[in-house]
Amino acid sequence: MNEGYPMADxxxxxxxxxxxxxxxxxxxxxxxDVRAGEIHAIVGENGAGKSTLMKVLSGVYPHxxxxxxxxxxxxxxxxxxIRDSEHEGIVIIxxxxxxxxxxxxxxxxxxxxxQAKGGIIDWDETRAGARxxxxxxxxxxxxxTLVTNIGVGKQQLVEIAKALSKEVKLLILDEPTASLSEKxxxxxxxxxxxxxxxxxxxxxxxxxxxxxxxxxxxxTVIRDGHTIETLNKDEISExxxxxxxxxxxxxxxxxxRDPQIGGVVFEVKNWSVYHPQHRDRQVIKNLGxxxxxxxxxxxxxxxxxxxxxxxxxxxxxxxxxxxxxxxFLHGKKIxxxxxxxxxxxxxxxxxEDRKTYGLNLIDHxxxxxxxxxxxxxxxGGVIDDLAEMxxxxxxxxxxxxxxxxxxxxxxxxxxxxxxxxxxxxxxxxNPEVLILDEPTRGIDVGAKYEIYTIINQLAxxxxxxxxxxxxxxxxxxxxxxIYVVNEGRIVGEMPTQDASQEKIxxxxxxxxxxxx
Amino acid sequence: MSSETAPQTxxxxxxxxxxxxxxxxxxxxxxxxxxxxxxxILIMLFxxxxxxxxxxxxxxxxxxxxxNSYIIVMALGMLLVIVAGHIDLSVxxxxxFIGALAAMLMIGWKFPPELAFMANPIVAGxxxxxxxxxxxxxxxxxxAYYRIPAFIVTLAGMLIFKGLSLAILAGxxxxxxxxxxxxxxxxxIPDFIGPITLIPASEGVQPLVLHGATLVIGIVGVLxxxxxSLRGRARRLARGYETEPLALFVIxxxxxxxxxxxFIYMLASYKGLPNVLVVMSVLIAGFVFITKRLTFGRRIYAxxxxxxxxxxxxxxxxRLTFYIFAIMGALAALAGMIYAARLNSATPKAGQGLELDxxxxxxxxxxxxxxxxxxxxxxxxxxxxMGVMNNGMSIMGVNIDWQQxxxxxxxxxxxxxxxxxxxxx
Numbered sequence: 001m002n003e004g005y006p007m008a009d010x011x012x013x014x015x016x017x018x019x020x021x022x023x024x025x026x027x028x029x030x031x032x033d034v035r036a037g038e039i040h041a042i043v044g045e046n047g048a049g050k051s052t053l054m055k056v057l058s059g060v061y062p063h064x065x066x067x068x069x070x071x072x073x074x075x076x077x078x079x080x081x082i083r084d085s086e087h088e089g090i091v092i093i094x095x096x097x098x099x100x101x102x103x104x105x106x107x108x109x110x111x112x113x114x115q116a117k118g119g120i121i122d123w124d125e126t127r128a129g130a131r132x133x134x135x136x137x138x139x140x141x142x143x144x145t146l147v148t149n150i151g152v153g154k155q156q157l158v159e160i161a162k163a164l165s166k167e168v169k170l171l172i173l174d175e176p177t178a179s180l181s182e183k184x185x186x187x188x189x190x191x192x193x194x195x196x197x198x199x200x201x202x203x204x205x206x207x208x209x210x211x212x213x214x215x216x217x218x219x220t221v222i223r224d225g226h227t228i229e230t231l232n233k234d235e236i237s238e239x240x241x242x243x244x245x246x247x248x249x250x251x252x253x254x255x256x257r258d259p260q261i262g263g264v265v266f267e268v269k270n271w272s273v274y275h276p277q278h279r280d281r282q283v284i285k286n287l288g289x290x291x292x293x294x295x296x297x298x299x300x301x302x303x304x305x306x307x308x309x310x311x312x313x314x315x316x317x318x319x320x321x322x323x324x325x326x327x328f329l330h331g332k333k334i335x336x337x338x339x340x341x342x343x344x345x346x347x348x349x350x351x352e353d354r355k356t357y358g359l360n361l362i363d364h365x366x367x368x369x370x371x372x373x374x375x376x377x378x379x380g381g382v383i384d385d386l387a388e389m390x391x392x393x394x395x396x397x398x399x400x401x402x403x404x405x406x407x408x409x410x411x412x413x414x415x416x417x418x419x420x421x422x423x424x425x426x427x428x429x430n431p432e433v434l435i436l437d438e439p440t441r442g443i444d445v446g447a448k449y450e451i452y453t454i455i456n457q458l459a460x461x462x463x464x465x466x467x468x469x470x471x472x473x474x475x476x477x478x479x480x481x482i483y484v485v486n487e488g489r490i491v492g493e494m495p496t497q498d499a500s501q502e503k504i505x506x507x508x509x510x511x512x513x514x515x516x
Numbered sequence: 517m518s519s520e521t522a523p524q525t526x527x528x529x530x531x532x533x534x535x536x537x538x539x540x541x542x543x544x545x546x547x548x549x550x551x552x553x554x555x556x557i558l559i560m561l562f563x564x565x566x567x568x569x570x571x572x573x574x575x576x577x578x579x580x581x582x583x584n585s586y587i588i589v590m591a592l593g594m595l596l597v598i599v600a601g602h603i604d605l606s607v608x609x610x611x612x613f614i615g616a617l618a619a620m621l622m623i624g625w626k627f628p629p630e631l632a633f634m635a636n637p638i639v640a641g642x643x644x645x646x647x648x649x650x651x652x653x654x655x656x657x658x659x660a661y662y663r664i665p666a667f668i669v670t671l672a673g674m675l676i677f678k679g680l681s682l683a684i685l686a687g688x689x690x691x692x693x694x695x696x697x698x699x700x701x702x703x704x705i706p707d708f709i710g711p712i713t714l715i716p717a718s719e720g721v722q723p724l725v726l727h728g729a730t731l732v733i734g735i736v737g738v739l740x741x742x743x744x745s746l747r748g749r750a751r752r753l754a755r756g757y758e759t760e761p762l763a764l765f766v767i768x769x770x771x772x773x774x775x776x777x778x779f780i781y782m783l784a785s786y787k788g789l790p791n792v793l794v795v796m797s798v799l800i801a802g803f804v805f806i807t808k809r810l811t812f813g814r815r816i817y818a819x820x821x822x823x824x825x826x827x828x829x830x831x832x833x834x835r836l837t838f839y840i841f842a843i844m845g846a847l848a849a850l851a852g853m854i855y856a857a858r859l860n861s862a863t864p865k866a867g868q869g870l871e872l873d874x875x876x877x878x879x880x881x882x883x884x885x886x887x888x889x890x891x892x893x894x895x896x897x898x899x900x901x902m903g904v905m906n907n908g909m910s911i912m913g914v915n916i917d918w919q920q921x922x923x924x925x926x927x928x929x930x931x932x933x934x935x936x937x938x939x940x941x
Contacts, residue, residue, distance in 0.1 A: 318828060343830040357828050360821030362888050371818050372829040374811040381811050389757050405759075425829065 009036045011201060012090075012170060017056055017068035019049075026052045027066070027225045034170065034203060037196050041204045041212040043245055044222035045444035050205050053222070054172050058092040059085040072170075089169030093159045093176065095442070099147045106130035106143035109162045133161040137191055151304065153184030160191065171195065172203045175442060177211060181302045181470065189215045207444055209238045210473075221245055242445055253445065254477030255453045258460075261480065262293030264331075265464040266347075266433045271325035273306075273313040273488075283309045283320060284488040291433065291464035296455060298479035298496070299468045300504045306488035307468045308352055311435050315349035316342045329432070343372065348431035350422050352438035352468070354415075358422040361411030365403060366392035368410050368421050373429040395424035400450050416447025423454060434458060437468045452478050472501045486511040550768075552882065552897050557775075559901060563908030570911050571904075574786035577779065582701060582858065584903035585792045586611065586851035588896055590874040591881075592803045593844035595895040598878050599807075600840050601820040601887025602659065602666035605871050606673030610651055610845060611852030612867025613677040614644045618853050619690040619862030622697060637697040644849050651677070652845015653838060660837035674871070682864045691861025701858035703791040705729055726781070727788030734780030734789075738773045745769055792854055799847075803892045816840065820887030876923070877902055880930040901926070 012034040019027040027049045034040045044050050055061050057070065059079030070077045072088060079085045082092070099108045106126050115125040130143035137157045147155060156176055163171055171192075177185035185208075192202050193215060206212055212219060213236050221228040221244040228244050242253070273284040284306050291297045299307050312319035314327065316339030327336050329345055336342040342349075351357035359368055369392045370377050377388040392406040399420040403413060410421050419439065426434060436455070440448040455478060459465055469475050475482055475496070482499050484492035484507040492507030563571040570576055590607050597604045621640040633639055655673050659666045692698075709728030717723035749765060752758040783789055807813040819826040819833050827833045851870075856862045881898030883890030902923060909919045 315828070316830075338832075339828060339830045340832065349828070351825075351828060356822075357824050360818050360825055360888065362821045362884075363817065367814065367818070371814070371826070371831070374814060378811050383809050383811060383814060385809070386751060386755055386757065389755065429830075 010034070011036045011073055012057075013069075013071040014053070014057060015069040015071065017053065017066055017070075019052055019056055019061060019066040025225055027056070030068075030222065030225070030227045032220055032227065033230075034201050035217075037199045037201055038217040039192055039196060039202045039204055039215050041206060041216035041219045042222060043206065043209070043212065043219060043241055045245055045446055048222045048245075048444075049225040050222055051174060052225075054092055054174060054203070054205065057085070058082055058090060058172065086166055089167055090172070091163040091166055091168045091170070092172040093156075093163060093174065095175040097152075097155050097159055099155055099158060099162075101148035102146060104144045104146055105134065105141060105150070105158055105161075108147055108158060109133060109143075109165050111162070113165060129165065130161070133164050134158075136164060137161045138187060151184075153180045153187070156180060156184070156188060157191070160188075168200060170201050170203065172205075174205045175207065176204070177206065177208060181304070183302065185211065207442065209241055209445075212236070212241070213238060245445060253449065254474075255449065255456055257296075257456055257478065257480075259294060259296070259480050260460065260462075261295045262462065264290050265293045265329065266291040266466075267328040267331075268314065269326045269328070271310065271314065272323070273309060273320035274322040276320050279321070282488065284313065287325075287485070287488065287490055289466075289483055289490065291466055293464060294459050294462050295481065296459050296465045296467060296479045298475035298482040299466065299485055300472060300475050300482055300508075301485035302470075302508060305485045305508075307485055308437055310485070310488075311349055311437055311466070311468060314342075315339060315347065315435065318349075343429055343431075346430070346432035347435070348372075348426035348429050348433070349435040350426050350437060350439065352441060354418050354422050358425075359410045359418060362409065364407045364409050365396060365401065365413075365421055365424075366406040369395050369406070369424045369428055372425050376428060376430075391428060392424075395428055398427070399424050399454060414443075414447075415441075416443035416450075419443055419447070419451060420454075423451070427454075427458070431463065433464045433466070435466045435468070438470065439467060440469070440471070440474065448474075472504055475499075475504075476501070484508060552880075552894055552901075556897050556901050556904065559904055559908070563904060563911070567908060567911045571908055572782070574782045576907070576911075577782045578786050578790060580900075580903055580907050581783075581790055581793050581796075583907065584899055585701070585790075585796055586854045586858075587870065587873050587877060587903065588796055588899045589799060589847050589851045589854065590844075590870070591877045591895045591899045592799055592892065593840075593847035594874045594878045595803070595807075595881070595883060595890050595892055596813075596816055596840045597666070597844050598875075598883045598885070599820045599887060599890045600816050600837060601823065602837070602840070603875065604652075604655075604666065604670045604841065604844050605875075606651075606655065606670040606677060607844065607848040607851075607874055608867045608870035608872075609674045609677035609681070610648060610848040610867070611855060611870060612865070613651075613681040613684075614648050614849040614852035615856030615862045615866045616681040616685045616690070616864070617647060618644050618697070618856055619693070620684055622694055623692075624685075624690050637694050641697070641700075641853060644853055645846050648849020648852070649842045649846040652848065653842035655845070656838040656841025659841065660834040666841075678868065681862075681866070685862060685864050687864055689861045689863040691859070693857060693860055697853075698857050698860055699791055700795075701790075701792055701854050702860075704787045705733075705789045705791060705794060707788060724785060726784040727786075728784075730780060730784040730788040734777060734784070738776055738780075741776075742769060742773060795850075795854075800892065800896055807892055812836075812839075817888055820889075822888070873902060874899075876927045880927055882930075882934060898930075901930075 010033050014030065014032040016029045016031060017027050018025065018029060030049070030053055032053065042050050042053070056066050059082050062080045063078035070079070072090070077088065100111065103111070109130045110126055115122050115129060127143045134141060134143065137160050139154060139157050139161070141150060141154065147158065150158070160171070176188055180188065189211060192204070195202060204212065204216065216236065217233050218230055219236055219241060220230045221241065223245060231240065267290045269288045271284055271287040272282065275281040275283050287310055289297070301307050309319050313323050314336060317323055317337055318339065327334050334345045336345065336347060355361060360371070366388060370388055374383065377384055377391055389406070396403070396406055401417050401420045401424070403417060410418055413421065439451055439455070455465060455467070467475065467479060476499060479496045481493070481495050482504065483490050484504050486508050489511070491511035492504070494503060560571060590611065594604060594607065618640055621643060622635050622637060627634050634643065651673070655669050658664050658669050707727050707729045709732050712726040712728045712731060713723070714726060715721060715724035749758060815826065815831045815836055818829065818831060819836055823833060852867060855866055859866070877899035878890065878895045879885065879898070880901055881890065881894030881896070883895065905923060905926065906919065909922065
């Protein structure tokens with residue numbers, strides 16, 4: 001046996017990988033070995049270097065731009081492009097899906113790898129092949145369906161089908177479940193376990209520790225560009241992983257909450273919204289809720305239950321059509337029919353999709369912080385640049401944004417820091433009611449804790465806060481009261497102290513039963 | 517996270533930028549801004565050499581300003597349009613149409629006595645500006661509220677106004693304009709100070725007499741600029757927000773002052789400041805202020821950078837788009853009048869193809885075709901780069917076919933290096 005291989009069945013070994021960007025070592029002596037047919041999870045805080053490592057592996061950063069060795073299937077590989085690595089059966093699926101929305105599922109699966117003879121596409125072959133691959137990932141969709149017409153969860157599965165079409169031996173998934181509902185996530189993870197039996201190894205990058213402990217065989221923890229340790233299945237526990245990830249033990253994942261709740265500040269009555277394209281499809285059905293002063297209220301519900309649609313339609317009719325219902329602030333009816341009016345009444349909505357709806361990614365922190373309240377740093381339409389600097393620096397400090405200065409472009413920040421910029425923007429608008437849609441999606445444990453702390457501080461200042469989240473433990477950890485939403489209706493309401501994941505799920509399931 | 521590799525690199529660049537010690541680092545981080553000016557200077561020096569010293573002759577420098585004034589005026593508006601993420605293909609035709617309208621108001625149409633005031637150059641000029649703004653506003657309205665792509669709306673506008681100018685001029689050239697109107701392009705500011713004689717006329721020596729008012733305005737302008745940037749620096753220093761090394765600050769201001777004073781001196785040794793340069797300078801200063809300091813300008817950048825995020829931040833993106841195109845229309849009108857006054861007649865072909873020069877100037881100046889990025893100074897320098905090349909190649913006697921090709925290559929090269937630098941970073 002070659003002495004370079006610790007185990008006979010090791011298929012991939014990355015040895016002392018060091019990758020430097022001008023002035024910064026992103027990876028330093030990182031080692032990773034993956035065994036045949038295992039699910040190997042990589043965890044680490046945002047910015048730890050996980051994605052960089054995967055880019056080195058898949059040839060995004062070509063051989064020669066890093067130091068170290070990649071040994072795959074017993075031979076050293078020097079990938080120059082992604083095509084080289086795909087040729088060897090290493091396929092990476094990025095967090096941002098790389099599907100073309102207006103092409104069909106079949107066309108997407110064979111994109112760049114068309115079933116063609118002499119440049120002429122064989123459509124029968126394409127469809128038949130696609131159908132077979134879809135079946136493998138548990139989809140029964142017609143291969144001619146446009147990708148834009150299927151949900152995110154199914155799109156993720158199409159990506160995997162695409163990978164399978166390339167005869168994948170090592171599948172790399174970067175945060176595959178970040179935007180999936182619990183049901184879709186479970187289906188995807190089950191699929192990975194199925195692959196394992198077929199001898200396909202997977203590398204899974206994820207922030208969702210519960211998922212990892214469920215499916216991973218081994219876990220490698222990366223912190224600040226270094227491999228910290230690789231844990232075996234029997235050593236895996238959430239606390240253990242967290243301790244290793246952040247380099248300290250987190251006593252609790254949620255900051256202690258001492259609610260000081262006053263009277264009702266915000267109330268929505270009979271809120272109804274129809275789908276923007278399908279006039280007759282009612283997305284929100286007579287939804288009503290209240291939030292009290294200093295209270296953190298959660299909305300739980302599955303993906304597609306109408307949570308985001310509710311919030312966005314409320315915030316300046318930013319979603320849907322034929323919107324009806326009433327909104328009250330301190331018992332007085334208010335008009336929130338445009339974003340300007342909603343903001344003027346002290347309502348803020350921090351989006352779930354910070355890259356598409358939250359930030360100007362090509363501009364820096366300072367300009368992003370003040371854009372929702374330029375009045376606050378200007379007089380007569382003229383911006384006071386020093387006042388603006390003060391504000392930007394102040395909020396950068398308050399929300400603990402890690403950047404070299406307020407002149408750092410937001411597109412270059414990690415997810416957690418981007419989220420803090422979005423929060424800063426809305427905090428500076430000084431709202432009374434703050435709607436936070438998936439405030440911690442795709443960000444690491446440490447940054448989550450910081451965001452929770454900010455939410456607590458805001459509540460302590462007497463603001464009314466509505467948190468929409470797919471992560472039930474998060475809602476249970478930070479809210480005072482929870483509404484359960486299903487298919488555009490409120491199907492349950494409970495004080496958080498009486499709530500549990502089971503109770504929430506039961507409310508949803510009961511409603512589903514009634515609906516069908 | 518797929519975006520987590522970038523922060524470290526960017527952080528490094530940023531860190532380098534924030535260390536006040538390194539002039540070189542600060543220079544590098546602003547290489548785009550300084551680089552473009554440097555390219556302009558190099559191009560000018562090249563033509564100075566290749567034309568045997570003709571380029572820098574006072575009369576030629578004055579000519580360069582006059583020849584490019586209408587491009588620069590429109591480039592200012594186009595910058596806003598492009599930063600907002602749109603495009604305006606109609607500006608050439610609109611400027612031509614407004615030139616024709618001006619000619620018909622002042623010369624062509626015979627008004628009844630009670631409407632005769634319409635032919636007054638000032639009244640006619642104001643009418644033209646308003647009509648330009650309305651044209652731009654109408655196109656902007658369709659783009660903003662009906663979401664028709666700007667490319668299509670303004671392409672249609674280009675055809676429509678090309679046809680309209682032909683129609684109202686009945687296919688003929690109309691001129692000459694009243695003397696007051698010609699002053700817009702052909703005039704120079706009056707010398708209220710009086711000539712300053714440096715070298716009196718004598719046997720065998722060229723006399724050197726400077727236009728006093730030009731010199732005084734130039735010097736006062738430069739002093740004001742210096743005072744302004746010193747005050748800004750002092751205020752930033754007091755708050756601890758200054759990051760530019762002192763040496764760089766001094767060098768930058770000295771170089772820019774020297775360049776301005778050199779041009780002022782050149783202009784003063786000919787006929788002084790052209791009226792149109794005064795108009796242009798006021799507009800440039802105004803647009804720098806709009807883009808750097810006004811909430812209006814900031815919102816344009818936010819909208820161009822991410823339309824959805826901007827509207828979810830409470831920016832009325834439709835109204836903003838409407839205003840931007842209305843401003844563009846008014847500037848196209850002004851440019852059309854400058855152009856007509858310079859030719860001293862309105863012709864059916866006036867303005868055709870100008871939109872391409874204007875758009876090229878903005879892109880050479882570093883604006884992004886995707887929106888959200890671009891500076892007024894860049895657009896102005898970009899326009900001058902095109903203008904100096906036109907002028908220099910014409911003096912050299914380069915054929916028009918070659919001129920076109922060279923200009924095309926310069927546009928491509930400018931954008932190429934821009935993207936290359938960005939990708940490298």
